[in-house]
Amino acid sequence: MKATRREFIKQSSAAFSIAMLMPGLSISRPQQSGRKILALVQLGGGNDGLNTVIPYKDPRYHSLRPSIGFKEEELKDAEGNSTIINSEFAFHPALSELKGLFQQGRLAVVQGVGYPNPDLSHGISNLIWETADVSKQPRLGWLGKYADSALAGKSSLAAVSIGFNSLPRVLAASKVNPVAIRRLGESPFRVINAAETDNVLRAFRDNISREFPAGSFLEKLARVGANAERSGGQLQEAIEAYHSSVIYAEANPVAQALKTVAVLATVFPDATIFHVAFPSFYDTHARQIGTAEAPRNKHLGTHATDLKRLSEAIKAFYDDMVEQNLADDVLLMTYSEFGRRPNENASLGTDHGTASNLFVVGNKVKGGDFYGLQPSLNATDFDTAGNMRFTTDFRSVYATVLDRWLEGGDSEAVLGARFPLLGFL
């Protein structure tokens, strides 16, 4: 039973140890805990699926993309190793680490993922993906709804957003209060005038634990503010309790975000769902390949950089989960609000598209395989905007994760209908 907020704060003002600060929450190192953790990684801006998992044998791919398309002989990573997967598909040359995971059977590709009547606005399409609701109404998030039904009563670190500026709608919930963290490492609540620390903390807590009207800005400021002071110290201790030999590159924002997931998943047994966002350039309207010096070099440029960061980060995270004995307990999945136009534009880029592919990673994934079909690249099969028609409803992907992975997940309750499950789990 969860303590009410008031009791919570009463208890927490008594002492400073983690155990007392967070009743029911202790720092430990769970071994083979059998937990079901989900890290949902957002590739914001609309990732170019066709240049991520490349149908390199399809002549239509090459005629649609004469400048930015990868020819068969160009499908080699920096070490010269081929990134071809089979007789139809290859990974982008930047994805060498993900190709390795695919070959080890730890990574699956879901293809042709989209929804009916695609919307080409970032905002609207994101809303649809976040709510799993094609009505375009600002409803609760699909993971928020799951959290409401399955994570109520757990600590506030059960559902966490890692990213920049504000909680994403995907975690918008009515009963639980997911935490939003931009990054680890902010100093805990500090009092420079050290002699006054106890007095200041007591007064601070008394002031911030007042009751405010439910749903008001004051209530939110007070709730998050109280949590910030409390969890500030807690996160500090979490960082200290976490040890790993895995190195997450400092300059890679995806890696840094996934490191935060690793820290929290390792240290807090309640930690269950994570939404991960980071700055990126997936919205590749122009110059998705090349640099000023080498404008036509497909192995360089914004898309290659973003995919390389993603690939290295997921590999580091996977290795870390193995080291932490959590590899059986963690599922990582990517998503993006849409793919991009099959036909390249005149700016060495691609405009907004529709169906795309996504990755699912974890020990329990039936990896090394493709699920869903690559949509046709026949011009006659495109929609009126010149985009591909989806083959896999994104809600089938969600349903599979809800019903076959998340503890207490119920796809019909969350999605409002049954969708065919996919075989990746």
Next chain:
Amino acid sequence: MADITRQEAAHLLRRTGFGNRIEDIKSLSARSRNKAVDQIIDYGRVNNQEMEDRLTANFEFLRASSPDSINDQNFNDAEIRAWWIFRMLLTHRPFEEKMTLFWHNFFATSLDKVPAIHIYTQNLDLRSHALGRFDDLLLKISQGAAMLIWLDGINSTRTNPNENFGRELQELFSTGINDAVTGEANYTEEDVKEVSRAFTGWRLRKSADPSPFAYEWYLDENEADHGQKTIYGQTANFSGQDVITVLADRRTTARFLVKRLFEFFVYRLDTESDEDRATIDKFADVYFANDHSIRELVRAIFKSEEFFSPRARFALIKNPVEFLIGSMRMLEASVGFGSTGARPAILETSLRTMGMDLFSPPDVFGWKLNDGFVTTDAMLVRFNIADRLMYFLGGGRFVKSSAKKTVKKMLDSFGLLEIDSAVEKRLQDYLALNSAGVPVGWNSSDISAIGKIKNLGRLIMCLPEHHLN
């Protein structure tokens, strides 16, 4: 008309500027609401030379006269951020900066893609056009280097138009996807394609002006599509300029703009409510009655009953700029300019860690306002900055003989902050404690008094009420 009350003046100053010092509140009182609003909005009459002189003396790039007089050392991302932060701290025209901030969030270009030189000139354009005709602002920004790069216009060709600008011009800069009142779709995918054609061939070059910042728009006739285009059911050989004129004259654009302004400056609107829809239309009428003048639109908004209604009072959450700059202005906290490459880090760093890195909004939508900024770590940063700001402040002027007067003085200094008496009492109790937590009474002449005062200010800055605007 009745004079503005102190509380109304405080509200007006909070919304139109950064913080509200007691002197500023006093200077507005004994005027009518209308006169008070005019005084703030018509800031062109306010002499700002002192600020300009101080900035010019402290920022080398402001003295640049030829292209080779700026370099990576004296002109870079950190330098222009510092420049704007000091403007906001020192200006005598807070509303000018506030409107510039509104437009920055509206057009939401970022240093992540656009070089500092163009972000800086765009900021100057946003400021000089902030209250002009909306058509002029939209055209100026659309033809500016920053936007041409940001949404890939410079690469858009007749045979293969780039849709990035054509789409966002409608979705974000004029009409929005759906009408703010009727909810009807404002454009189709076909409109996106046709509008995009009208902006093909828009290019950028260094102008003859010797200033290192001078670039100009031009039309590459070979890449411009002069053909017939059908936009919103009308067919003509629209140019990009024509499209902007058409957009600025659509009623749905006025509604969108009113909604954006209202939600930034007054309160959040519920477009399901008849009352709020009527409010949007009322101000959309003002836009059309005044030849698309932004100045007259915001004047009407700030003079309105809605703005001075109880619903508006403390109805928003301070964004990090309002919190930081506002707190510093109210406390009259002075921060040295430092020098190029060694500016005071607390300002830029804390805005970033509170989630509002100037010139780097998270995406094309700008920042999520209000509780978008209320995240666990961002609140912690707010609380800890409060500690640092107070620590470096001379606190003597807040010391009063009684704990009650001292708390009152401090609350008033934070812009007539309204809190309930139980909290006031608790703050007085805090002053009375010795460091062992024993109540010994407030002694304003004790050696510990200044330290207590600083913590008192910090505790007030941590109150949820202080984060409302």
